[in-house]
Amino acid sequence: MDVELRHLRTLAAIAEEGTVTAAAARLHMTQPAVSRTLAQLEARVGVRLVDRSSRHLDLTKAGETLLGHGRAILAHLDAALADTRAHDRPLRLGYTCAVLGRQTVPLLRSWRRSRPHVPLDVVRQDNPTAGLATGATDVAVLRTAPADPRIRTEALYTEDRVAALPDDHPLADRDRVRLAELTSGPPLPLALWPDTGTASVDLWPPERRPDRTVDVRNVDEWLNLIAMGGAFGVGAAGTAESHGHPGVRFVPVEDAPAATVHLARPVHPTHPRTEEFLAAVREVVSTHG
Amino acid sequence: MDVELRHLRTLAAIAEEGTVTAAAARLHMTQPAVSRTLAQLEARVGVRLVDRSSRHLDLTKAGETLLGHGRAILAHLDAALADTRAHDRPLRLGYTCAVLGRQTVPLLRSWRRSRPHVPLDVVRQDNPTAGLATGATDVAVLRTAPADPRIRTEALYTEDRVAALPDDHPLADRDRVRLAELTSGPPLPLALWPDTGTASVDLWPPERRPDRTVDVRNVDEWLNLIAMGGAFGVGAAGTAESHGHPGVRFVPVEDAPAATVHLARPVHPTHPRTEEFLAAVREVVSTHG
DNA sequence: AGCCACTATGCTTCCCAGGCATGGATGTGG
DNA sequence: CCACATCCATGCCTGGGAAGCATAGTGGCT
Numbered sequence: 001m002d003v004e005l006r007h008l009r010t011l012a013a014i015a016e017e018g019t020v021t022a023a024a025a026r027l028h029m030t031q032p033a034v035s036r037t038l039a040q041l042e043a044r045v046g047v048r049l050v051d052r053s054s055r056h057l058d059l060t061k062a063g064e065t066l067l068g069h070g071r072a073i074l075a076h077l078d079a080a081l082a083d084t085r086a087h088d089r090p091l092r093l094g095y096t097c098a099v100l101g102r103q104t105v106p107l108l109r110s111w112r113r114s115r116p117h118v119p120l121d122v123v124r125q126d127n128p129t130a131g132l133a134t135g136a137t138d139v140a141v142l143r144t145a146p147a148d149p150r151i152r153t154e155a156l157y158t159e160d161r162v163a164a165l166p167d168d169h170p171l172a173d174r175d176r177v178r179l180a181e182l183t184s185g186p187p188l189p190l191a192l193w194p195d196t197g198t199a200s201v202d203l204w205p206p207e208r209r210p211d212r213t214v215d216v217r218n219v220d221e222w223l224n225l226i227a228m229g230g231a232f233g234v235g236a237a238g239t240a241e242s243h244g245h246p247g248v249r250f251v252p253v254e255d256a257p258a259a260t261v262h263l264a265r266p267v268h269p270t271h272p273r274t275e276e277f278l279a280a281v282r283e284v285v286s287t288h289g
Numbered sequence: 290m291d292v293e294l295r296h297l298r299t300l301a302a303i304a305e306e307g308t309v310t311a312a313a314a315r316l317h318m319t320q321p322a323v324s325r326t327l328a329q330l331e332a333r334v335g336v337r338l339v340d341r342s343s344r345h346l347d348l349t350k351a352g353e354t355l356l357g358h359g360r361a362i363l364a365h366l367d368a369a370l371a372d373t374r375a376h377d378r379p380l381r382l383g384y385t386c387a388v389l390g391r392q393t394v395p396l397l398r399s400w401r402r403s404r405p406h407v408p409l410d411v412v413r414q415d416n417p418t419a420g421l422a423t424g425a426t427d428v429a430v431l432r433t434a435p436a437d438p439r440i441r442t443e444a445l446y447t448e449d450r451v452a453a454l455p456d457d458h459p460l461a462d463r464d465r466v467r468l469a470e471l472t473s474g475p476p477l478p479l480a481l482w483p484d485t486g487t488a489s490v491d492l493w494p495p496e497r498r499p500d501r502t503v504d505v506r507n508v509d510e511w512l513n514l515i516a517m518g519g520a521f522g523v524g525a526a527g528t529a530e531s532h533g534h535p536g537v538r539f540v541p542v543e544d545a546p547a548a549t550v551h552l553a554r555p556v557h558p559t560h561p562r563t564e565e566f567l568a569a570v571r572e573v574v575s576t577h578g
Numbered sequence: 579a580g581c582c583a584c585t586a587t588g589c590t591t592c593c594c595a596g597g598c599a600t601g602g603a604t605g606t607g608g
Numbered sequence: 609c610c611a612c613a614t615c616c617a618t619g620c621c622t623g624g625g626a627a628g629c630a631t632a633g634t635g636g637c638t
Contacts, residue, residue, distance in 0.1 A: 030629080045374060
């Protein structure tokens with residue numbers, strides 16, 4: 001004498017398919033089973049839920065309200081299970097290869113030391129923003145703060161800009177360069193990758209921008225392309241430190257604004273330790289600068 | 290391989306009782322059955338939910354979150370069923386005997402004519418505000434707008450005030466009286482009943498209030514007490530029209546502010562036709578006002 | 579009228595939730 | 609330190625009911 005989840009699922013299927021037979025197919029059941037489940041539901045609720053008068057049967061007002069609640073309940077249950085299972089799952093941190101260079105090691109060490117039972121998956125992604133949005137990761141370290149209202153970000157720290165130049169480039173041996181010099185030399189394209197942070201083209205005033213740009217997928221492609229002499233790039237100091245590459249020279253850009261690294265998470269956390277982890281990251285960043 | 294409501298109920302019982310055995314008792318089941326249901330739930334969710342290390346077992350973090358969601362889901366289901374069943378239930382209107390005198394008949398007629406399939410229960414209550422709060426009624430007509438934030442009210446119409454006097458009272462034969470006259474004559478107490486609207490004592494300025502008041506439960510007691518010569522009262526014109534009583538005279542009070550009749554409902558409606566009914570009431574009141 | 583598509587119902591099977599009995603673990607008191 | 613008490617887990621069994629199969633009932637359409 002109790003309404004169960006199967007009743008709600010059956011009602012939803014009938015409402016969506018419009019006929020008991022079709023609903024049965026969707027539910028991988030036979031038509032009589034569905035028919036009887038519906039009858040049972042009506043008996044248990046004590047109210048007529050489906051109007052059988054016409055050929056295409058439709059819900060009564062009561063059926064509509066129960067359907068609405070039922071869908072919400074089923075969705076809530078799914079969410080509840082996802083939430084619960086997340087407790088036993090590693091926390092997944094997404095990052096671009098260009099970030100987390102120097103901070104990575106102290107961060108991982110500190111987390112593993114304080115929370116030995118919560119494993120951390122550090123996932124290198126070409127596009128960590130997308131990873132957050134699809135639920136592939138729980139937290140991400142980004143160069144660009146996305147506009148998506150379902151993702152909340154906060155600034156972590158800033159880094160100086162460096163130019164990445166082929167080592168036979170006329171400016172490659174300089175101590176430092178200015179933006180204007182980079183575009184007045186050989187007409188190389190500027191290489192960009194997703195999440196390349198404050199799209200580096202915008203560093204120049206509109207009338208002095210590089211003639212062409214080239215998109216690459218990640219830092220390795222970026223470095224290879226530059227080493228080949230096919231492009232130059234502008235990145236952050238951390239990238240230079242963590243990604244030395246033969247044939248590529250990094251030269252500080254003295255008149256470019258600093259690059260900001262952001263910490264991002266979904267507004268509705270996908271892992272129960274999210275907040276805890278964010279605090280740990282802030283902590284590590286503030287001590288290791 | 291699916292989490293069912295019984296699993297959630299079992300988890301809640303275990304969490305509240307603290308032991309499997311006690312939970313079994315509450316659920317009217319044997320201990321092994323509960324034990325196995327819990328094991329099954331953990332298997333299906335794939336996460337350890339209960340910590341068996343100590344004697345008194347308690348929930349893991351994961352268990353806590355699932356418990357929270359589970360309780361919400363179960364509550365939601367209850368609410369959903371109540372909502373759905375309300376469709377087939379008469380709409381219950383609470384009112385004080387002192388209200389709805391002249392409006393009652395046209396209201397009922399109009400509703401029955403336009404919605405013959407939605408029966409209306411008109412319930413006379415000593416305290417209709419309480420009726421709304423407990424869910425005994427879906428809508429109510431009141432003299433006092435309650436402060437309860439879960440009840441929303443709106444003004445319906447106003448009525449002139451009348452004094453209710455024993456017919457041997459010196460003022461009983463007057464065409465009209467003033468408030469001051471009522472308290473300067475024989476020192477009778479003022480009779481009040483629950484929901485007696487803008488507690489009629491407040492009609493007088495503080496220094497000229499009646500010496501004593503008497504509480505009665507409803508209009509009949511009120512009229513009887515007055516007819517016996519044991520009190521006088523101040524009511525609304527509608528009360529006088531619908532409740533003639535031997536031994537009681539009604540005399541208009543010329544300097545009392547009009548009494549307002551309110552229409553009240555729970556913020557979360559307990560009947561799906563609530564809004565519809567409110568509109569009908571407003572309609573009737575505005576034409577027969 | 580007759581067909582067709584869909585729903586309802588009788589019968590049957592089989593799965594599984596729950597009861598019973600019991601073993602194992604752990605804390606407690608003599 | 610052992611005997612006991614208390615509580616949880618597990619093997620076995622049974623009854624109820626959910627779903628399948630077959631078939632009857634019903635309303636719309638040509």
